[in-house]
Amino acid sequence: MNKLATNRRLNLSLRTKLLLVSFTLLVIPWIGYQYVIEMGTFLRQGQEESLSTTVRAVSNLINEHPEAFQRQADVITTAKSAKHIYVRPLNSEIVLDGYPRDWEPYLRRFKKFGKNNIIENPGLGQYQRNDFSFVHAMGTWKGDLYAIFKVTDNKVIYRSSKSWRLGRSDHLQIAIQSPDGKFRRYILATAAPGWVNAHIMPDDIDNQIPGKPEIRIEGKWQETSGGGYIIEIRIPLNMIGNKIAFAIADVDNRRTRILKTVIGTAGTRHIDELGTLMVPSPELEKLLQGLGKENDLKTWVIDKNRRVIALAGNLNPKSIESKTFLSGFIRTLIFNPPSKGYQDKYSAASVLYGIEITSALNGIPKSTWRKTRDNRAQILSVAHPVRYNGKIIGAVIMQKTKTTILSLQNEAIINLFSVSFLVLVIATSGMLIFATRLSSRVRRLRDDAEQAIGVDGRVQGTITGSLAGDEIGDLNRSFSDMLERLGHYNRYLESMASKLSHELRTPIAVVKSSLDNLDRQNLQKDAQPYTDRAREGIDRLNNILTRMSEATRLEQSLQNIEQELFPMEKVVAGCVEGYKLAYPDNRFTLEIDDYDYSMFGVPDLLAQMFDKLISNAIDFCANETVITIHLSKIEQDVTISILNQGSELPKEIQNNLFDSMVSARTQPADEVHLGLGLYIVRLIVDFHRGLVRAENTQEPAGVKFTITLPQRFDTKRSGVFAIPKPE
The missing domain is CATH 2.60.40.1190 (Immunoglobulin-like)
Known part of the structure; x- marks a missing residue:
């Protein structure tokens, strides 16, 4: 599992992935924004066409009433118009x-x-x-x-x-x-x-x-x-x-x-x-009266000398108010509202100039977009000639700002962003809630599966089948059924050693008694080696059965064993003295730091643990080397280390060295080794809520086993004892 996690290039949770997927919804406002921009272009073209149609209609209307235009044009001279004033x-x-x-x-x-x-x-x-x-x-x-x-x-x-x-x-x-x-x-x-x-x-x-x-x-x-x-x-x-x-x-x-x-x-x-x-002409004002009522539209009538003789309307676009707090916030944050206080050079002019005016006075209608003096607004200006008896006597100019289009465009974009923002928030929140619930169910299933299987691979519990009808519910039920079947098989394997031992004891006893009876008979000399080999095989088989049942008996005994307060240093010292007598060919060194090693536990089990570790150290230590046992204390933990010089641990078994049926021996030995010794060590250490680890050393080259046991932890009560002071 750790290797798989390490090999992942990008470790993203389910919630993060769904959150990233939700961001694809941002393509919706982007497409909408492009559409609104394109719509603004069409609106601008439509405004030009609409204003051109209107100015042409006004020009035709004045053509039909030339007396109103001519009366105004006749009251001024044809002199230079630089000092002309339109009031x-x-x-x-x-x-x-x-x-x-x-x-x-x-x-x-x-x-x-x-x-x-x-x-x-x-x-x-x-x-x-x-x-x-x-x-x-x-x-x-x-x-x-x-x-x-x-x-x-x-x-x-x-x-x-x-x-x-x-x-x-x-x-x-x-x-x-x-x-x-x-x-x-x-x-x-x-x-x-x-x-x-x-x-x-x-x-x-x-x-x-x-x-x-x-x-x-x-x-x-x-x-x-x-x-x-x-x-x-x-x-x-x-x-x-x-x-x-x-x-x-x-x-x-x-x-x-x-x-x-x-x-x-x-x-x-x-x-x-x-x-x-x-001054304003009543006749022309009457003709332009309907146009003056329209907001953000200004109409000029000029003579052939560009002098203003009539005027109607104004360029004051109606502002669009934000309907909601969100749209108002987005408007303030992203957009600048269209300018209303701009400065137009024609606002108080009595004589008009411009390429569209020149073109209209030459008989060609023309429309142009121009910026105001302060560059805060764009104005569409459309000019159309006024004819009388085939001659051009003036022009009609209509002006309209782009502010209305910008206001509508901005409002559309703001509404689009507002709706998209709400949809994104709702969709993201929904996905986040869904992903959180989904992740919690997956994590709960993972935790149940991890708790159901112990570190030694044994089934310790079950998973309650889910009633959900989705895939995770189906996976939960599959895990539940699988663990149930695995539990049955696990219990079968656990009981197989004792059953096998029980079933084989009788045939082994029969074979052994038969060999004993044969020994009492006068066998030929050439038949004696065969009976000896059969007896060795029976002893080896009996030893195997004994070792197989040892771990099972230990696990069963740990469930009801009593703990006591004892001095750990005396247990270690007694074991080492026994090893010196039992293994005279090996040398042992005991180092005990000056601490109080009183602790709760089972001395016999810890002695059995030492037996397994020392036996393992003797098997792998080099000749003429010393096995060093060191007893120390770190805070409230007792630490025991056993160092033997010799061959190192293979890397492939370092992570599962203390599992059942794992052995580092590669050469055949006279004594049977099933890989249960270090497994028993782990059982005893786990019982005392401790830790055991094995590591290779460089100086000197060899293997070091370190056991850390809590001094105050009581496994039976699953709590903390206060160690009584010695009287």
Whole structure:
């Protein structure tokens, strides 16, 4: 059994093997994952086809209502569109208080104006970015246009209450084209933070004397703690035509009050310098109204100069919430949720650029995938041309993020992993429980089999037959039947020696008496050798029967023998003295260490054990050598060693030297040896709950037998005795 275990390359238990088999279930989520990835590719292709179909339908719808498109396109000039502004509607009314909190939902609309937007610079000093700039945003609510200006200014100069000139202080310039096509200029300046109204300015640019106040334009001026101020204004849309421009003028010298720098969205000195303004068209909004309700979809309508004239929808994908704790845990552990707070360069654009837009304006529909500015999302953009009378007058662009696909894909993968994890846990747990029960049954069967067979090969017990109907139950019943039959045969063999001895004693006695009678007769001399040989054979046969029954009688006597407390050193010394008389041709040396060797046991049995060991040592010792007997003690164990110099033990019998019918003799001897001597030694040592071993020695070369006996163990009581102190 040990050899087989040693020769195994990989010693795995049944539970480990079944556990490894359960891991093959991991191929299921892997296949599912590959399927979901492939499904994501199909969803992406399907999204492109679906969006292309939708944008084509919207383009055809606008083709059927060209008046709505043309009305918006006609209100702006064909000039360069760099200063075109598309004003997006607000979600709620802005409170004019000079604070930016109402504008926080519209942070993407803010644009910064600085060095590249200077429209006037009298040359009184080099422009410093940190000294003067502003950010600006606009929006419409119902019939009004709202605008905010967050100005960075290292020196804020307010209007002097003693002067009528509004241009000799920091101020806001507003230039518009009225609905009737006239050019109008307004200035907002104040002597202190608070409410402020615009004043209409004369047509003469150099005339800074204001006209009457324009009470329809309202504003609020507030200083900021970091240096600068905020202006919020409200202008009725019915005052504005198709063009508008804003500019912030900076004055830094309180004494001279000379204008230093003017930064604006466009020029404010002439109507041709104004930027074009586009507000949402009711007609186009009505056409795009259904598209604006769809989540994560944005639709743009541009003219042939790329300027935005209509807009609907937004790119805010709906997040998919985790339904269970496990799916939420896997989502957090493995996946990053699709980004919602990405930065898109087109979020507040009034003029659009892109290869798909260029292609659509050239008459070829095109779709592209692009990443956002911060690389946190992918956006599908599909553009389709808008035609009127065979000419391309603009394009429709629809955009949709990949976030929805990623959310669905991630959710599918998460659900797949969740279900696979639960299935794997359940299957692994089931297999582990099954393997544990299976292993315990196999180990129990192994333990029962090992306990049923003693180390000497005798059947010591039985195995109770299992009622289980599986293979292990069948194996258990087979073992039970086999042990029962083996027990019968074992008992037969055990009793065979005594039966054979009993049966042969009578014929041997008859033959021996017959030989005795023949000896009394006057036999011829040539017949005497035959009777002598017959008598020797009878004696040899009788000796064999005696030795065969010796071990059996010893085993039977061990069951009822009484123990006693005795000095082990006296037993050993007495035996050695007897050996010196019995074997005068051999030399013996006894070494006894100075210890207390009192112990419980049977002295006669131990003396018989010594007889067998000394007899074995005499048979194998070399001539003119000494047999050494050494008595010592290790903790609570008595140790006896017998060393004889001579031939070594063969390796093939070292592991079973103390078994029955095993002998190391290879040469025929005058005396019969059945290999029972050392077997009797083991029986006596086992009775005293000790250990016996034999080993070859190198210096001197020979064999050493070592017996270790517990000093306090009582085999009859199967417990521990306390050795009484000598009086």
